[in-house]
Amino acid sequence: MATPLETRQRRIFGLFVALPLLVYLALFIGPTVYSIYAGFTNWDGIDPPRWRGTRNYTRLVSDPQFITSFGNTLLILFGVGVAVFVLSFSFMLILRDMRGKGFVRGVIFMPHIVSPIVLAIFWGFLLRHDGLLNAAIVKMGGQPVAWIGPKSAFLMIMVALVWTSTGFYVAILMAGVDRIPKYFYEDAELAGASAWQRLRHVTLPLSWDVVGVAAVLWTISSIKIFEFIYAFGAAGGYMPPDYEWNTAVFVYGVTVGGANPLNRFGYASASAVLMLFLVTALVALLRRAMRREAVQF
Amino acid sequence: MKRVIALVALTAAVITTTTACGGATDSADPGRDKGSTEFTYWSMWQEKEPQAQVIKAAADSFTRDTGVKVTIQWHGRDVLKKLAPTLRGKAAADLVDQSINQLGSTLASSRRAADLGSVYDMTVTGEQQKVSEVIPAKYHPHLKDRDGRFYLVPYAVASEALWFNAARFPEFANAAPTNWEGFVAALDAVKAKGIAPLALDADNVGAAEYWPLIALIRAVGPDGMRKLAADQDGAAWDDPRVADAAGKLEHLVKGGYFAAGYDAGQYPAQQNAWAQGKAALILQGSWVPSESKSYAAPGFSYSSFQLPAINGGYDGVSANFFGFAIPRTARHGDAAGKFIAYFLNKSRLEGIATKAESITPREDIPAPASLESLQQALRDGQVYPTAAGIGLLYGKWKSSVLQPGAQALMQGRLGSQAWVAEMKRKTVEYWKAEG
Numbered sequence: 001m002a003t004p005l006e007t008r009q010r011r012i013f014g015l016f017v018a019l020p021l022l023v024y025l026a027l028f029i030g031p032t033v034y035s036i037y038a039g040f041t042n043w044d045g046i047d048p049p050r051w052r053g054t055r056n057y058t059r060l061v062s063d064p065q066f067i068t069s070f071g072n073t074l075l076i077l078f079g080v081g082v083a084v085f086v087l088s089f090s091f092m093l094i095l096r097d098m099r100g101k102g103f104v105r106g107v108i109f110m111p112h113i114v115s116p117i118v119l120a121i122f123w124g125f126l127l128r129h130d131g132l133l134n135a136a137i138v139k140m141g142g143q144p145v146a147w148i149g150p151k152s153a154f155l156m157i158m159v160a161l162v163w164t165s166t167g168f169y170v171a172i173l174m175a176g177v178d179r180i181p182k183y184f185y186e187d188a189e190l191a192g193a194s195a196w197q198r199l200r201h202v203t204l205p206l207s208w209d210v211v212g213v214a215a216v217l218w219t220i221s222s223i224k225i226f227e228f229i230y231a232f233g234a235a236g237g238y239m240p241p242d243y244e245w246n247t248a249v250f251v252y253g254v255t256v257g258g259a260n261p262l263n264r265f266g267y268a269s270a271s272a273v274l275m276l277f278l279v280t281a282l283v284a285l286l287r288r289a290m291r292r293e294a295v296q297f
Numbered sequence: 298m299k300r301v302i303a304l305v306a307l308t309a310a311v312i313t314t315t316t317a318c319g320g321a322t323d324s325a326d327p328g329r330d331k332g333s334t335e336f337t338y339w340s341m342w343q344e345k346e347p348q349a350q351v352i353k354a355a356a357d358s359f360t361r362d363t364g365v366k367v368t369i370q371w372h373g374r375d376v377l378k379k380l381a382p383t384l385r386g387k388a389a390a391d392l393v394d395q396s397i398n399q400l401g402s403t404l405a406s407s408r409r410a411a412d413l414g415s416v417y418d419m420t421v422t423g424e425q426q427k428v429s430e431v432i433p434a435k436y437h438p439h440l441k442d443r444d445g446r447f448y449l450v451p452y453a454v455a456s457e458a459l460w461f462n463a464a465r466f467p468e469f470a471n472a473a474p475t476n477w478e479g480f481v482a483a484l485d486a487v488k489a490k491g492i493a494p495l496a497l498d499a500d501n502v503g504a505a506e507y508w509p510l511i512a513l514i515r516a517v518g519p520d521g522m523r524k525l526a527a528d529q530d531g532a533a534w535d536d537p538r539v540a541d542a543a544g545k546l547e548h549l550v551k552g553g554y555f556a557a558g559y560d561a562g563q564y565p566a567q568q569n570a571w572a573q574g575k576a577a578l579i580l581q582g583s584w585v586p587s588e589s590k591s592y593a594a595p596g597f598s599y600s601s602f603q604l605p606a607i608n609g610g611y612d613g614v615s616a617n618f619f620g621f622a623i624p625r626t627a628r629h630g631d632a633a634g635k636f637i638a639y640f641l642n643k644s645r646l647e648g649i650a651t652k653a654e655s656i657t658p659r660e661d662i663p664a665p666a667s668l669e670s671l672q673q674a675l676r677d678g679q680v681y682p683t684a685a686g687i688g689l690l691y692g693k694w695k696s697s698v699l700q701p702g703a704q705a706l707m708q709g710r711l712g713s714q715a716w717v718a719e720m721k722r723k724t725v726e727y728w729k730a731e732g
Contacts, residue, residue, distance in 0.1 A: 064701075148561050239502060241701075
């Protein structure tokens with residue numbers, strides 16, 4: 001027999017859960033399910049969707065712009081991802097024993113606070129042919145470099161993404177590492193462990209769950225990157241050049257990006273669904289690969 | 298990704314709500330006087346822009362003269378994106394304005410635009426002439442939808458040209474090159490003086506596209522350009538005139554005619570450098586004078602000439618229109634139609650030239666000095682619709698095949714032969730996939 005207090009608590013619990021659940025269903029689950037449906041249709045957002053079967057998907061895999069965008073998305077996910085994690089680990093190791101690490105961490109974290117649009121504009125000022133970097137090179141007697149020419153522009157975007165993302169992951173990893181008690185390291189040092197061995201046998205196992213979470217966060221957020229690329233490449237009302245597109249920019253391009261016919265929401269949904277499945281699969285794989293016995297300390 | 302999905306969903310939600318209000322099928326005939334005492338205008342301009350001020354002043358005096366109340370919403374360039382979800386029911390606006398490409402794709406191509414034939418038959422308020430008489434007849438075919446009905450009344454005409462500083466290069470103002478060979482010779486003469494002949498922001502898809510697009514039209518004409526776009530078996534791309542035009546562009550790219558860094562900059566860096574005198578010519582739209590004037594070298598005198606025909610090919614002038622349309626499901630289309638006839642009155646339309654620094658369709662309104670040369674070209678030459686109309690007819694091909702291809706050619710990533718082969722292959726593949 002539940003006490004009146006328990007009954008009341010249960011009722012309040014139900015109310016507290018029901019409201020957010022409703023909002024979540026209406027604004028997130030519903031639209032996601034609808035996009036899966038829309039991916040099989042031809043839909044301009046005005047007329048009712050017309051069934052198209054799997055033709056959006058077969059069209060996608062032969063669409064050169066989608067293939068470029070997809071390749072670029074993978075380059076960000078894996079290329080930028082690896083660079084961010086190598087850098088974050090390095091910073092973490094250097095900063096761990098450094099004095100004034102709070103300040104340095106703040107400096108590295110800075111770009112994460114600034115709007116990606118501001119950063120993209122700054123990146124352009126820095127790298128374009130008449131930009132700051134080339135001005136400096138010319139001043140020192142060199143020749144200007146085509147930093148953001150058609151072959152190098154995407155590489156420069158990737159470098160910028162490393163720069164803007166690293167601080168965030170340094171912060172997360174350091175929070176994980178900071179709670180490892182000092183005496184483990186003292187003990188390892190007394191036993192004659194090298195820096196690499198300390199990382200391998202103390203730091204990594206004891207911060208493994210944090211690394212896993214960071215990897216999942218990167219996987220999800222890297223596929224959504226949009227603002228930086230758009231602000232960096234779009235000009236005069238036109239989309240960025242298509243060698244700079246990732247799939248998020250692609251979705252924008254075929255819907256409201258200005259190309260005729262506008263609003264190919266069915267096609268865009270198909271591409272969004274494809275990416276959703278990719279993220280889901282990758283996250284599931286990551287979780288499996290990163291699964292370890294949690295170490296208690 | 299989630300944001301995109303949410304955006305899609307939000308649109309879906311908006312649409313379901315608006316369609317629930319009932320799918321209206323009756324169409325607005327601006328010619329049938331319903332005695333409307335008000336109408337709503339959604340504008341492509343922001344309130345502070347000069348165009349907005351000209352239209353606002355006309356709307357105020359329209360209300361004073363006729364008693365018809367005008368509700369204006371300044372939406373900016375995305376006006377039609379915002380209008381689109383309302384088009385299934387009664388349109389949220391009775392009058393909208395945008396470029397012909399935008400109005401064509403959002404309204405006309407899906408038959409959501411009102412037939413403006415009756416507006417063209419109206420007498421311009423305060424004048425003797427009809428709307429169809431003040432809008433030159435040579436524009437008429439380009440202002441109609443595929444059923445042959447007018448859907449747009451322009452108040453501004455834009456175009457493309459090679460722009461230069463007449464104070465510094467009087468030779469172009471006195472005798473502009475009339476054929477390609479003469480053009481290249483003129484570029485060589487500029488180069489010999491140590492000045493970069495051409496500026497181009499090749500990162501800007503639109504600017505990069507102008508060169509191949511206009512060169513191909515110069516070689517095969519607007520009809521030929523449409524055939525290239527719609528080429529299902531690749532035969533049109535085998536035309537030797539296509540290879541020739543591409544070769545001529547490759548010569549410019551490889552020959553160092555474009556200013557240093559043109560392929561590694563950010564729009565409008567080259568345009569501004571050109572305005573400062575670092576390059577002689579720029580192939581751009583007629584908005585260049587007003588866009589670049591704050592960067593222009595002292596004494597800069599804007600003038601222009603047309604990219605010359607290739608081997609005696611086509612030398613027409615492109616016309617890109619900005620103007621009014623009325624959604625088919627507008628409530629007060631009659632009042633909106635009257636306003637159009639009112640606005641086209643010379644004294645009111647003049648503001649578009651004097652304050653907004655644009656060319657108006659009326660030939661009796663002189664263009665601002667910087668656009669005089671272009672207005673003359675439009676008046677004297679043959680006129681073809683901007684991009685030979687492929688933006689409206691084959692928009693998806695234009696954005697997914699032509700634009701990336703144009704950039705590859707102009708950035709020197711592909712030589713002309715490889716380019717033609719690639720364009721042919723992609724066009725055939727495109728049409729196979731489109732079915």
